[in-house]
Amino acid sequence: xxxxxxxxxxxxxxxxxxxxxxxxxxxxxxxxxxxxxxxxxxxxxxxxxxxxxxxxxxxxxxxxxxxxxxxxxxxxxxxxxxxxxxxxxxxxxxxxxxxxxxxxxxxxxxxxxxxxxxxxxxxxxxxxxxxxxxxxxxxxxxxxxxxxxxxxxxxxxxxxxxxxxxxxxxxxxxxxxxxxxxxxxxxxxxxxxxxxxxxxxxxxxxxxxxxxxxxxxxxxxxxxxxxxxxxxxxxxxxxxxxxxxxxxxxxxxxxxxxxxxxxxxxxxxxxxxxxxxxxxxxxxxxxxxxxxxxxxxxxxxxxxxxxxxxxxxxxxxxxxxxxxxxxxxxxxxxxxxxxxxxxxxxxxxxxxxxxxxxxxxxxxxxxxxxxxxxxxxxxxxxxxxxxxxxxxxxxxxxxxxxxxxxxxxxxxxxxxxxxxxxxxxxxxxxxxxxxxxxxxxxxxxxxxxxxxxxxxxxxxxxxxxxxxxxxxxxxxxxxxxxxxxxxxxxxxxxxxxxxxxxxxxxxxxxxxxxxxxxxxxxxxxxxxxxxxxxxxxxxxxxxxxxxxxxxxxxxxxxxxxxxxxxxxxxxxxxxxxxxxxxxxxxxxxxxxxxxxxxxxxxxxxxxxxxxxxxxxxxxxxxxxxxxxxxxxxxxxxxxxxxxxxxxxxxxxxxxxx
Numbered sequence: 001x002x003x004x005x006x007x008x009x010x011x012x013x014x015x016x017x018x019x020x021x022x023x024x025x026x027x028x029x030x031x032x033x034x035x036x037x038x039x040x041x042x043x044x045x046x047x048x049x050x051x052x053x054x055x056x057x058x059x060x061x062x063x064x065x066x067x068x069x070x071x072x073x074x075x076x077x078x079x080x081x082x083x084x085x086x087x088x089x090x091x092x093x094x095x096x097x098x099x100x101x102x103x104x105x106x107x108x109x110x111x112x113x114x115x116x117x118x119x120x121x122x123x124x125x126x127x128x129x130x131x132x133x134x135x136x137x138x139x140x141x142x143x144x145x146x147x148x149x150x151x152x153x154x155x156x157x158x159x160x161x162x163x164x165x166x167x168x169x170x171x172x173x174x175x176x177x178x179x180x181x182x183x184x185x186x187x188x189x190x191x192x193x194x195x196x197x198x199x200x201x202x203x204x205x206x207x208x209x210x211x212x213x214x215x216x217x218x219x220x221x222x223x224x225x226x227x228x229x230x231x232x233x234x235x236x237x238x239x240x241x242x243x244x245x246x247x248x249x250x251x252x253x254x255x256x257x258x259x260x261x262x263x264x265x266x267x268x269x270x271x272x273x274x275x276x277x278x279x280x281x282x283x284x285x286x287x288x289x290x291x292x293x294x295x296x297x298x299x300x301x302x303x304x305x306x307x308x309x310x311x312x313x314x315x316x317x318x319x320x321x322x323x324x325x326x327x328x329x330x331x332x333x334x335x336x337x338x339x340x341x342x343x344x345x346x347x348x349x350x351x352x353x354x355x356x357x358x359x360x361x362x363x364x365x366x367x368x369x370x371x372x373x374x375x376x377x378x379x380x381x382x383x384x385x386x387x388x389x390x391x392x393x394x395x396x397x398x399x400x401x402x403x404x405x406x407x408x409x410x411x412x413x414x415x416x417x418x419x420x421x422x423x424x425x426x427x428x429x430x431x432x433x434x435x436x437x438x439x440x441x442x443x444x445x446x447x448x449x450x451x452x453x454x455x456x457x458x459x460x461x462x463x464x465x466x467x468x469x470x471x472x473x474x475x476x477x478x479x480x481x482x483x484x485x486x487x488x489x490x491x492x493x494x495x496x497x498x499x500x501x502x503x504x505x506x507x508x509x510x511x512x513x514x515x516x517x518x519x520x521x522x523x524x525x526x527x528x529x530x531x532x533x534x535x536x537x538x539x540x541x542x543x544x545x546x547x548x549x550x551x552x553x554x555x556x557x558x559x560x561x562x563x564x565x566x567x568x569x570x571x572x573x574x575x576x577x578x579x580x581x582x583x584x585x586x587x588x589x590x591x592x593x594x595x596x597x598x599x600x601x602x603x604x605x606x607x608x609x610x611x612x613x614x615x616x617x618x619x620x621x622x623x624x625x626x627x628x629x630x631x632x633x634x635x636x637x638x639x640x641x642x643x644x645x646x647x648x649x650x651x652x653x654x655x656x657x
Contacts, residue, residue, distance in 0.1 A: 006037040007064055007066050008037050008067040009038075009040045009041075010040070010070075010071065010124060011068070011069070011071070012029050012042070012072075013048070013070065014043065015072060016045065018107070019102050020043075021110075022105070023101060023117050026043060028121055028124065035125060035128050037131075042055065042059075047072050047082075053081070056068060057089045061089065067131040068086055068095070069096070069128060070096075072098070073103065075098040078098075080526075080530075092136035094134065094135070094137035094577070099120075099124045100123070125651075126648075126650050126651060133642055137577055137578050140576050141574070142226070142573065143228055144227075144229075144322070144568060146170070146321060146572065148320055149171075149232055150172070150324045150326060151325050152175065152328050152545065153174070153216070154181065154328040154544075155183075155555060156182075156326035156328065156545070157328075157543070158204065158206075160562040162206045162212075163562035165211035165212045167566045167570070169566065170211050171211055171212050172215060173212060173214045174219075175214070175217075176217070176504075180204060181200050181203070181281070188414075188417075189413065191409045197357070197359065204279075215234060216239075217236060217237045217286070218235065218236040218237070221511075225319070226537070226600075227568075228573070233315065234318065238287075238289065238313060239287070240289065241273075241287060241306055241307055242306045243306075244304040244305060244306035247284065248304075250303075251307065252275070255271035257272035259291050261361070263277065264361045267355065267360075267369060268361035272287060272291045272293070285306075294309055321538070322540070324561050325512065325514065325541045325542070325545050326542045329499040329521075329545070330503060331498075333385075334384055334385065334497065338464065339467070339468075344369045345369060345473055345491065345493065346473070347494060348384075348494070349414065349496045368492055375491035376425060376491055377427075377428070377488070377491050378418060378494060379427075379488055379493050379494070380427070380431075381496065382429070382496045386402065386403055387401065387402070387460070388400050389460055400498060401519075405435070405548045405550065406549065407496045408431070408434050408441075409444055410496070410550075411496040412434075419448075420451075427453045428488055428490070429455045430477055431457055432460055433457075434455075456488075458479070459480050463477075464477035469489075473489070473490050473491065474490070476488075499548040505522070512536065513599065513620075521544075522546055524546060532557065532560050535620075537574075540565055541561060542554075542561035542562070543557055576617065578616055579636070579638045580602075580619035581594075581603070581614045581634050581637075583612045583613065585611045587632070588611040588634075589631055590610040593628050595612065597625060598619075598625055600620055602619040611633075621639065
């Protein structure tokens, strides 16, 4: 097929009225049909639909097409769809080209239909030129090690780990903290009324599965290799407490060091030797080496000889076939907003969760942090750290413009719980919008209304202000519905904070080579077609590492990611498209510049031949090597210089003879 005369079929999509409402698709089809090597040019309302795909298959069969171009939306949206159509019709999928005339034409020039039509012609004309030079791309087979790595041991990570273990695969679950469970372990109750501690306990019990190896207090140092064979280096910090620990607690009693308890968000103190949570997993104490003064008092009282202050950091090397990233999120920390940090009784919602929890600093008693008294009135301020429309002073960089989705339901759940426990307490919900999607969530809103919880709506341009008057917190807010200015005397202000990406997300991104969305969370390969995959083959994402979501959605997505990983592991092998770099050894000088710029360590110098050598299974076809090579010896299959340059040359209008 490489030496065949190109017979190109071009199909222009209306995309409903997305494209056809701006671009004159009939005129474009007539024009493109006159280009050299174009056998047929058609337009159809939805090319991605089953009838649209059938149209392409039929023309391939009837007209003998050996190249296909679809002019429609972004290749990221439907390129896999149309490649599959070519494969079903017996043509190599890489003899397909896509022209983006929706995002790059119709949406960009919706008020200039004539110019948009001309631009559509130009983009498709360039695609035709490239299609003439396309070559078939083969696949390579890679064996898959039947072992998985899960990064992050929150509810998503635990769920994915258990699912994979039940399917018979060995799983390594790696967590930075000294315990598993993430934010679930810190919550009081879930929004449907279930005790979070019960859910946590039932989950961690399942981690005793023989296929599961839990590595807490550990961090991923390096990930190399490729799909089916990832080489992972893990660093595990010393816990200094062995398996002999029987949780007697005597070491904690005699420890002279006290520091703020990060698990309770600084609401109380903990010792340098401590048990993170009463029901934590692993169920043993840990020594905080950063704050421990090595006084040895704990050694004197430990009858089980479970303490080893000389324990060293461990380096662990494993090889896995696939990776599931469930690294989770961080709660937004207010930067002085609404009096946070200035007034002790302005707290975040996660701090409220710890106050209400039976394993929290107050054993479930709701008190004011300032004086330990029960609050008679509580004001929730919504959308703190989410849906921000202000700009930072430097660089005019947007803040967290997205909605964190779970915050409204979580706040209403806590407001209702407070009202049930303390009926005399006045509760205010100061909100922009209430977004309680789903039946269970909407039921919370209805119950809050019935419980005489007061709702006050504010506009984002007139946010509430928190001040203090005569030792009493005061929330000043303009009620948008009733057009009145209000001053609410309140004992406790709860800032309902949103979800943000973890602080170490950028560091992890560099190790796993996964792109991030503009919001900073890890990005899926495709929001509809591949919502659990990433652009790195063999690596999947689940839970809030991908974006804000509640517990149920997190569990669903984590199970989905585990299922995708299990499919890969069970096959034992995988076929990879060879869209990789190739080296012309005759002109390669062995300068080594390509090896330095390759982000996937896919190129090495052959010491015998003194030329560059590409490992296809590692190469992702990014083109860094090709653009760096000073003599043009490195080319990327499917993106060769000639294929790109002919598009540039055909940018100028085509003139009929």
